[in-house]
Amino acid sequence: xxxxxxxxxxxxxxxxxxxxxxxxxxxxxxxxxxxxxxxxxxxxxxxxxxxxxxxxxxxxxxxxxxxxxxxxxxxxxxxxxxxxxxxxxxxxxxxxxxxxxxxxxxxxxxxxxxxxxxxxxxxxxxxxxxxxxxxxxxxxxxxxxxxxxxxxxxxxxxxxxxxxxxxxxxxxxxxxxxxxxxxxxxxxxxxxxxxxxxxxxxxxxxxxxxxxxxxxxxxxxxxxxxxxxxxxxxxxxxxxxxxxxxxxxxxxxxxxxxxxxxxxxxxxxxxxxxxxxxxxxxxxxxxxxxxxxxxxxxxxxxxxxxxxxxxxxxxxxxxxxxxxxxxxxxxxxxxxxxxxxxxxxxxxxxxxxxxxxxx
Amino acid sequence: xxxxxxxxxxxxxxxxxxxxxxxxxxxxxxxxxxxxxxxxxxxxxxxxxxxxxxxxxxxxxxxxxxxxxxxxxxxxxxxxxxxxxxxxxxxxxxxxxxxxxxxxxxxxxxxxxxxxxxxxxxxxxxxxxxxxxxxxxxxxxxxxxxxxxxxxxxxxxxxxxxxxxxxxxxxxxxxxxxxxxxxxxxxxxxxxxxxxxxxx
Ligand SMILES: Nc1ncnc2c1ncn2[C@@H]1O[C@H](COP(=O)(O)OP(=O)(O)OP(=O)(O)O)[C@@H](O)[C@H]1O
Ligand SMILES: [Mg+2]
Ligand SMILES: [Zn+2]
Numbered sequence: 001x002x003x004x005x006x007x008x009x010x011x012x013x014x015x016x017x018x019x020x021x022x023x024x025x026x027x028x029x030x031x032x033x034x035x036x037x038x039x040x041x042x043x044x045x046x047x048x049x050x051x052x053x054x055x056x057x058x059x060x061x062x063x064x065x066x067x068x069x070x071x072x073x074x075x076x077x078x079x080x081x082x083x084x085x086x087x088x089x090x091x092x093x094x095x096x097x098x099x100x101x102x103x104x105x106x107x108x109x110x111x112x113x114x115x116x117x118x119x120x121x122x123x124x125x126x127x128x129x130x131x132x133x134x135x136x137x138x139x140x141x142x143x144x145x146x147x148x149x150x151x152x153x154x155x156x157x158x159x160x161x162x163x164x165x166x167x168x169x170x171x172x173x174x175x176x177x178x179x180x181x182x183x184x185x186x187x188x189x190x191x192x193x194x195x196x197x198x199x200x201x202x203x204x205x206x207x208x209x210x211x212x213x214x215x216x217x218x219x220x221x222x223x224x225x226x227x228x229x230x231x232x233x234x235x236x237x238x239x240x241x242x243x244x245x246x247x248x249x250x251x252x253x254x255x256x257x258x259x260x261x262x263x264x265x266x267x268x269x270x271x272x273x274x275x276x277x278x279x280x281x282x283x284x285x286x287x288x289x290x291x292x293x294x295x296x297x298x299x300x301x302x303x304x305x306x307x308x309x310x311x312x313x314x315x316x317x318x319x320x321x322x323x324x325x326x327x328x329x330x331x332x333x334x335x336x337x338x339x340x341x342x343x344x345x346x347x348x349x350x351x352x353x354x355x356x357x358x359x
Numbered sequence: 360x361x362x363x364x365x366x367x368x369x370x371x372x373x374x375x376x377x378x379x380x381x382x383x384x385x386x387x388x389x390x391x392x393x394x395x396x397x398x399x400x401x402x403x404x405x406x407x408x409x410x411x412x413x414x415x416x417x418x419x420x421x422x423x424x425x426x427x428x429x430x431x432x433x434x435x436x437x438x439x440x441x442x443x444x445x446x447x448x449x450x451x452x453x454x455x456x457x458x459x460x461x462x463x464x465x466x467x468x469x470x471x472x473x474x475x476x477x478x479x480x481x482x483x484x485x486x487x488x489x490x491x492x493x494x495x496x497x498x499x500x501x502x503x504x505x506x507x508x509x510x511x512x513x514x515x516x517x518x519x520x521x522x523x524x525x526x527x528x529x530x531x532x533x534x535x536x537x538x539x540x541x542x543x544x545x546x547x548x549x550x551x552x553x554x555x556x557x558x559x
Contacts, residue, residue: 090381090382151507154506158508169478169479171518172473172478172479174514175510175513175514175515176511178510178514
């Protein structure tokens with residue numbers, strides 16, 4: 001899978017950009033604050049409809065303008081044209097010239113995995129960041145997952161809204177509890193299954209890039225121990241106190257254990273970074289295995305900051321991308337790009353919101 | 360910068376509040392109307408007023424009608440023992456289309472939605488309870504949407520309306536999940552009606 005064309009209008013610091021990209025390796029070089037990461041952000045947006053910087057649409061509109069446009073041509077199984085328009089008043093998403101009605105019809109057209117400094121949040125951040133990681137990986141591999149996740153979210157919000165009332169209608173509450181439990185049980189089952197399959201990949205990736213003999217192990221710790229319905233009913237007293245739903249997949253944790261100790265508490269800074277990169281490498285490999293083709297890899301800065309051993313850990317994945325005509329975008333400043341990656345790459349110069357091929 | 364006359368701006372504002380009409384369509388329609396032939400515009404305005412004047416909810420089932428009770432409620436050939444419960448008046452049309460349902464209707468006027476502050480008291484549930492006392496109803500067929508709120512509402516109705524001698528069924532799933540009846544085609548709907556099951 002690769003992005004053959006990218007078109008930006010009033011996106012971040014790009015007033016206009018039209019660029020063609022071949023499969024293979026693209027190195028985006030430029031000084032700080034020139035717009036390298038913004039390109040990766042746009043590509044990731046095409047794949048996931050989100051910013052990996054965790055911001056909303058408004059922040060991505062070029063300052064002083066009122067809307068942004070991001071378009072692309074994605075070549076995978078077939079060729080697809082994607083157009084995304086965002087303004088405070090109107091959002092439009094079209095695929096091959098037709099408006100997209102259901103997100104499930106869209107996701108899957110492009111897949112991307114990003115490696116960036118924010119990844120450290122996977123280890124250091126709250127459980128929410130790890131649930132989001134699982135959810136993204138599931139929505140990239142199980143077509144029905146997103147709809148299920150939305151169903152759960154709506155049942156949860158409805159239920160919480162009932163719990164805020166002074167005297168919630170008991171039967172109505174039961175009605176929404178049933179919905180919560182039925183969607184929630186499927187979420188739990190899918191998450192557990194994913195972690196079982198994904199964990200060994202993350203363990204191996206971590207071994208490849210770590211300096212010591214560290215073993216990463218992933219443990220899914222669902223908030224529900226055995227029976228969601230029963231435990232939800234048992235939590236009524238607590239719910240009355242907190243006026244919110246206290247048990248369910250929205251409270252799940254994905255424990256990251258390094259030699260059997262929680263990485264967030266016991267890992268060194270370097271180890272935490274190793275774990276974060278290991279998770280992302282695992283994600284890319286899992287997607288590659290699942291779909292038979294690698295996702296577009298977006299690697300922001302981090303190469304320059306890694307030592308030789310960790311850089312080397314990336315090479316198998318990059319080699320795989322090369323062999324299967326995948327695509328890699330990597331940003332770096334002129335001084336710190338990983339020269340061992342050699343000559344087989346396309347260099348681009350990024351300056352003040354413009355992109356220039358440096359053939 | 361030149362701006363539009365106030366009356367057109369006001370019209371754009373009103374049109375923009377209509378369902379399915381975005382800001383751009385509102386502007387296009389307003390500009391069109393402001394320049395169209397007077398007779399045609401008067402006819403449109405009169406048509407809107409007439410419809411608003413004449414159309415009301417049927418006092419029995421809650422469907423849209425000009426004469427209350429509506430044609431369906433007063434048709435003696437319809438089976439008074441079966442009542443199909445739907446969310447909105449247009450859903451009656453969807454169920455009528457395949458022509459397989461021979462009973463009567465009850466329109467709730469919405470579904471439970473805590474996020475929009477829609478509670479049981481906002482729906483025509485008390486009216487349905489009265490009908491259960493008055494009419495010889497043997498079966499309630501719940502035909503609400505298969506989304507979270509529709510399903511929770513079905514459960515609520517089944518619990519609250521359950522009484523001896525009354526069968527409460529629900530149309531089979533296979534309806535597009537998370538959407539209303541209007542997206543289901545006739546075949547899907549008639550299958551869903553045939554395949555209805557007893558609730559709970
Ligand atoms: N909404 C926006 N409108 C206009 N310019 C923006 C907007 N958001 C960010 N920028 C500008 O984009 C530039 C940053 O771009 P980007 O983050 O891609 O830099 P970079 O090349 O990756 O730099 P570094 O090497 O420091 O990571 C800054 O000059 C910033 O002011
Ligand atoms: Mg950057
Ligand atoms: Zn009627």
